[in-house]
Amino acid sequence: MLLSGQGSISLSWHGKLWGVSFYDHGKSRASRNQSMKGCISDVQSLMDRESSLCRMTDSIEKIKQQLKYVHMTASPYDTAWVAMVPHPSSHQDPCFDHCLNWILQNQHENGSWENYNFGPSLLKDQLSSTLACVLALKKWSCGEEHIKKGVRFLVSNIGSIFDEQLTSPIGFNIIFPGMIKLAIEVGLKLPLGDTAVGEIFSLQKLELQSCWLERDEQIISDMSTSAMAFRLLRMNGYDISSDLLMKFEEASSFHDSMQGYLRDMRPVIEIYKASQTKLFLNEDVLNKINSWSSILLKEEISTKPISTKPISQEVKFALEFPFYANLDRLEHKRSIEQFNFGKIRILKTSHIPCSANEDVLKLAIGDFNNCQSIYRVELKDLNSWVKQCKLDQLQFARQKLTYCYLSGAATLFSPELSEARISWSKSGILTTVVDDFFDVGGSIEELESLVALFDKRDEKCRKEFYSEQVQIIYMAIHGYINELATKAFPLHNRDIKDHLVKIWLSLLRSMMTESRWQRNKSIPTMEEYMANGAVSFALGPIILPALYFVGPKITEEIIKHEEYDHMFRLVSTCGRLLNDVRGFGREGKEGKLNSVSLRILSSGNSLSIEEAEKDVKKSIEDIRTELLELVLKEGTTVPKPCKELFWKMYKILHLFYMNTDGFSSPKEMVSAVNAVIHDSLNV
Known part of the structure; x- marks a missing residue:
């Protein structure tokens, strides 16, 4: 029985445990019933709490498992x-x-x-x-x-x-x-x-x-930050006034600073780079900054032996390779080789800036090595193409395959730009052959025959060639034009063959004009020489076809637009002037006139060679300013990737003609070729 014996004792014990007595004989039945109801309610509450606790425990375990394997919704x-x-x-x-x-x-x-x-x-x-x-x-x-x-x-x-x-x-x-x-x-x-x-x-x-415009104190108070912000914003097309660098236009802005006291040249390097990004001819602030910063940097390397310390190398590199004469891939190589992923920085205490730096370096090395392997394969294929076209059999022609490919690989370096790189390189090879043919390799009859072949584009005319040299050159250019037109058609949904022929015909006619001037000992005016020389410098067949392979669709409207022609004229004129300065002595011995000698002649020989060259260099600087302004200008007809190609060519020209006529020199650019294509990274 539940109410007697052990059962009674058991219930009594549980009653004490819960704080109540089930069998208090001193109370009435009603009172005992009320107590029983309260007890049952307490038991139910306890059971609810235990159930809730179990559910919480389950939830905690579930959350723990979820945190081990974080799941995010698809973005x-x-x-x-x-x-x-x-x-x-x-x-x-x-x-x-x-x-x-x-x-x-x-x-x-x-x-x-x-x-x-x-x-x-x-x-x-x-x-x-x-x-x-x-x-x-x-x-x-x-x-x-x-x-x-x-x-x-x-x-x-x-x-x-x-x-x-x-x-x-x-x-x-x-x-x-x-x-x-x-x-x-x-x-x-x-x-x-x-x-x-x-x-x-x-x-x-x-x-x-x-x-920038609100003159954020953190930006404008620091020379390095101000210079870098100015350069990056301006080079990305933002209308930033150089007046905001006015506080740095005197050397005292550096000497009176903590960096000046410590002789920390990093701010000077940054402000020097910023001073080169002129977009207007009258930016006196940038001219003043360029003057004092370049003097300080030159003093830095002249008063101290060039060490292997990164800052010394940075100063040397900044002076030797201004931003308008620095090819992308050469700069990438240098950055990788000088990258120190374990570099300690001292602020309030020492620290390593980023734990991922080692992985970043490995990724950069892998990318550079992969690109080099692609370049070597492309260079090998180009060499086979030269032999297939029999261009190597033309004894008069300079063999500049590696130089032509360097100019493409060092700027159009991405693997996906292979077609643009190949087009650029083949055009460079062919224009070099044609230039040598008009200079030394062909008779007047051969030159006229070659021009006529492109001028008439007559099938009957093509069946007979004046000479084997004419045939080799014509067939190489003709085959190359067909190749480009075939590759470009699916990208642009139109045939570009007529455009390519016009480009080549324009070049051949301009070279024919120069040849006649030389043979007849004619002296053109400066205007005649520059108008013709911009075309005869032979950048047309190199830059313009490559535009079809850098991404954007090139419409008839674009190639007929004044902006397109103007940028081509600017970069070609610059190339002609650079070539004239470096080739003045050699061409004078060959009886050729150029912009330097014409300046002297037009002055009645009152102008010295040094003064004439100074005038030409000033013209080159002005062209650079105008070209950069056009390249960075937003909302124009010519797509930005195409405009950037004109700027890349400008940088190549400055690198090749920095110290001498690097293109004609057999050794001047060899180190650059090796650095981009052959040499392993020094890491």
């Missing part, structure tokens, strides 16, 4: 950028095709890609994600309907990017306009109108300029 924005990465062995295919498939499978009905449906407050994030996904699909030419729907969503909501009440992803005003610019460059049709596009680009400029 359309990040997925899109990963989807744009090309495959290492085939740049025509995506490296992560599953990311591309995710984009194709996860577009919303309204045409957007978004993480969550949190309403209009995250509209800017939706726009960024959608544009990134559309760019990825455009890059790999897939999902045409997805692109159309995405563009409709973008255009219908584009006004939201100006709404300051909406939540903005970090850096939105900088990144989104940059993505719009990329969309335009890759040929994505966004029906926004020039005014809307201009307003979008203005967001980016205002964001980046705000700190």
Whole structure:
């Protein structure tokens, strides 16, 4: 029985445990019933607490397991950028095709890609994600309907990017306009109108300029920071006035600083680099800064022996290779070799800036070595092409294959720019042969025959060649033009053969004019010489065809635009003047006139050689200023990657003609060839 014997004792014990007595005989039955109900309620509460505790324990364990394997929702924005990465062995295919498939499978009905449906407050994030996904699909030419729907969503909501009440992803005003610019460059049709596009680009400029224009104390008070900010903003197309560097226009700004007291030359190097980025002829502030900073740097290396310390090497490099004569790949090599991933920095105490530095260095080394292996294969193929075309059999011609390839590989260095590199190199080889043919290799009859072949473009005319030399040259150029036209057609959806022929014909005619001047001992005016010399310098067949292989679509409107022709004239004129300064002595002995000798003649021989060369160098500097302004100017007809190609050629010309006629010299550029193509990294 429950109420007698052991059962009674047991219940009594539990009653004491719970703080109640089940069988208090001194109380009435009603009182005992009330006590029992209270006890049952307490038991239920305890059981509920125990159940809740179990659930909490389970939740804690579940959270622990989840924290071990963190799961994040798919980000359309990040997925899109990963989807744009090309495959290492085939740049025509995506490296992560599953990311591309995710984009194709996860577009919303309204045409957007978004993480969550949190309403209009995250509209800017939706726009960024959608544009990134559309760019990825455009890059790999897939999902045409997805692109159309995405563009409709973008255009219908584009006004939201100006709404300051909406939540903005970090850096939105900088990144989104940059993505719009990329969309335009890759040929994505966004029906926004020039005014809307201009307003979008203005967001980016205002964001980046705000700190500078507001004279942020952290920027303008420090020479290195100010100089670097000025140079980076200006070289990326921002309208930054050099007046904001006015506080550094005197050398005392360095001598009176802590860096000056410590003789720390890093700020001087930075301000010297900034002083070279002139966009206008009357920037006196930059002229003054350039004057005192260059003097200090020269004193630094003249009063002390050049050591192996990085700062000494930086000073030497900055003076020897100004930014307009420094090829990208040579600078990359130097940066990798001087990179110290274990470098200790001393602030309040010692520390290593970044634990990932060693991995960064390994990645850079791997990339450089991979590119070198590609370059060597391309150089070998080019050598085979020269022999196949029989160009090596032309005894009069300089063999400049490696120099021609160096100029392409050192600037168009990315693996995916292989077609542009090959076009650049083959054109350089052919123009060198043609230049030598008109200078020393061909008779007047042979020269006229070659021009006629391109002038008439008549099949009957092609069946008979005046000489074997003419045949070799013509067939090499003719075959090369056909090759380029075939490769360019799927990229631009049009035949560019007529354009290429016009480029070559223009060159041949200008060389014919110079040949007649020399043979007839005619003296052209300076205007006649420069107008013809800009073309005869032979950059047309090198730069202009390569533009078809750097990314943007080149339309008829672009190649007929004044801006296109003007940049070509500027860089070609600069090349002609550089060549004239370095080749004055040699060409004088050969009975040739150039811009230096014509200046002297036009002055009635009152101008000295030194004065004439000084005038020419001043013209070169002015051209550089004008060309750089055009290259960096936003919202122009010629796409930015194409404009940058003109600037790359300008830098190549300065490197080749820095000390002498490096192109004609058999040894001057050998070290650069080896550094870019053959030599292993010294790390």
